[in-house]
Amino acid sequence: MNVPTLILMTLMLHMLAQAACAQFGPNFPSPANQGLGRPIPASSPVAAQSNDQGTAVNGPVVNNALPVSNSATSSSSPAGEPGLDFELFEPGKLVAKVGDLPIFYGDVLGDLNQIVEQEMPDASETLKDLRRKELFRQLLPRLIEQKTVYADFLRSMPDQSRVPEINKQLDQTFYDSEIPQLLKKLDVASTKELEEKLESIGTSLRNVRQAWRESQIVGFYLGEKFNEEREVTHQEMLDYYREHIADYTVKPRVKWEQLMVRFDRFPSKDAALRTIEEMGNRVVYGARFDAVAKRESHGPNAADGGQYDWTSLDSLANKSIEKQLFKLPLRYLSDIIQTDDGYHIVRVQQREPGVAQPFVEVQTEIKTQILAADRKTKVDDFLETLQEEIPVWTIFDDEADAQTARDSFALPTR
Numbered sequence: 455m456n457v458p459t460l461i462l463m464t465l466m467l468h469m470l471a472q473a474a475c476a477q478f479g480p481n482f483p484s485p486a487n488q489g490l491g492r493p494i495p496a497s498s499p500v501a502a503q504s505n506d507q508g509t510a511v512n513g514p515v516v517n518n519a520l521p522v523s524n525s526a527t528s529s530s531s532p533a534g535e536p537g538l539d540f541e542l543f544e545p546g547k548l549v550a551k552v553g554d555l556p557i558f559y560g561d562v563l564g565d566l567n568q569i570v571e572q573e574m575p576d577a578s579e580t581l582k583d584l585r586r587k588e589l590f591r592q593l594l595p596r597l598i599e600q601k602t603v604y605a606d607f608l609r610s611m612p613d614q615s616r617v618p619e620i621n622k623q624l625d626q627t628f629y630d631s632e633i634p635q636l637l638k639k640l641d642v643a644s645t646k647e648l649e650e651k652l653e654s655i656g657t658s659l660r661n662v663r664q665a666w667r668e669s670q671i672v673g674f675y676l677g678e679k680f681n682e683e684r685e686v687t688h689q690e691m692l693d694y695y696r697e698h699i700a701d702y703t704v705k706p707r708v709k710w711e712q713l714m715v716r717f718d719r720f721p722s723k724d725a726a727l728r729t730i731e732e733m734g735n736r737v738v739y740g741a742r743f744d745a746v747a748k749r750e751s752h753g754p755n756a757a758d759g760g761q762y763d764w765t766s767l768d769s770l771a772n773k774s775i776e777k778q779l780f781k782l783p784l785r786y787l788s789d790i791i792q793t794d795d796g797y798h799i800v801r802v803q804q805r806e807p808g809v810a811q812p813f814v815e816v817q818t819e820i821k822t823q824i825l826a827a828d829r830k831t832k833v834d835d836f837l838e839t840l841q842e843e844i845p846v847w848t849i850f851d852d853e854a855d856a857q858t859a860r861d862s863f864a865l866p867t868r
Contacts, residue, residue, distance in 0.1 A: 550848040552601040564657025705766040709804040714753035716796040730797040
């Protein structure tokens with residue numbers, strides 16, 4: 455049985471399982487969603503704001519996605535440099551072609567607008583356009599990778615007439631499960647309002663549905679190709695643990711307290727220095743640290759007696775204070791520490807050294823990491839092979855050709 459036929463069967467089982475899940479409740483087991491989707495760039499703050507299902511507007515950002523290679527064709531020119539006039543782009547503008555499959559600007563415009571509006575709603579249109587340019591260069595290669603795998607799926611199918619059958623099954627799930635999520639995410643009450651909302655951000659329900667279809671097919675296709683898990687030996691896991699011991703080590707941490715005076719509360723730094731000295735002396739001669747902090751300190755935790763809970767090494771922005779915290783003897787006042795804001799005195803109440811987690815406690819996690827790395831390597835190699843077999847054109851190719859032509863006519867420098 456070939457892979458596309460197996461995918462059709464798998465998809466049908468997937469639909470049945472989801473229908474059962476809807477009937478019997480959320481505890482009914484449902485297959486993991488493995489689609490690649492169209493990830494929001496990691497550099498975007500919005501990446502951390504996606505909902506629990508990971509759904510993006512133009513293409514699902516799915517939680518159990520197989521790894522994505524970074525090898526797709528892209529341009530490294532930063533946004534804002536001379537180049538493509540994105541302001542002239544219409545949704546129907548062809549921006550890439552993968553084999554015979556087109557990619558239009560409208561396929562990515564909804565995601566661009568959604569991210570930009572969440573990141574910088576009050577920014578000027580000029581700044582928003584610059585951000586769209588930057589995001590477009592990041593999103594297009596990911597979309598090309600997904601489209602390349604989808605093209606390979608289509609060419610691998612012995613019977614192309616079965617594609618509508620697959621799409622019909624997927625559409626049912628899309629309307630049953632994805633539409634309710636989109637209604638909630640975009641805060642609309644009906645499908646008609648959803649269509650209007652999508653159009654307002656530069657996309658359409660049709661585009662969203664097609665992107666979701668392709669992400670599901672690509673996920674199952676790659677899942678069937680790379681679903682074999684080899685046996686990971688104990689020695690291999692142990693070697694990984696030793697090589698990555700820093701990842702499994704809990705950093706040293708301290709509980710501490712602080713007295714602080716701010717420069718902006720005094721006429722001079724000398725006046726601030728005299729005050730912090732007096733505060734420290736009162737503690738030395740028997741005053742309670744927390745009482746002095748509550749009464750006189752200007753620190754952010756002064757109302758709590760200057761107390762700070764467990765603080766890990768490398769977690770403080772002020773390295774001068776952090777250095778003192780991890781070298782001071784317990785319950786000794788530090789010397790006066792000067793920062794940009796003021797003077798500080800700190801005291802460590804408790805300290806715990808950095809400790810490596812026992813191998814037996816992280817063994818399962820290590821096995822998962824090793825298998826994930828194996829799978830990523832296989833997918834990256836597969837994508838690299840596809841890029842050699844399936845021709846890809848992007849609008850950046852024209853930009854590169856134009857730059858080459860300009861360079862060829864450039865006058866030599868003296």
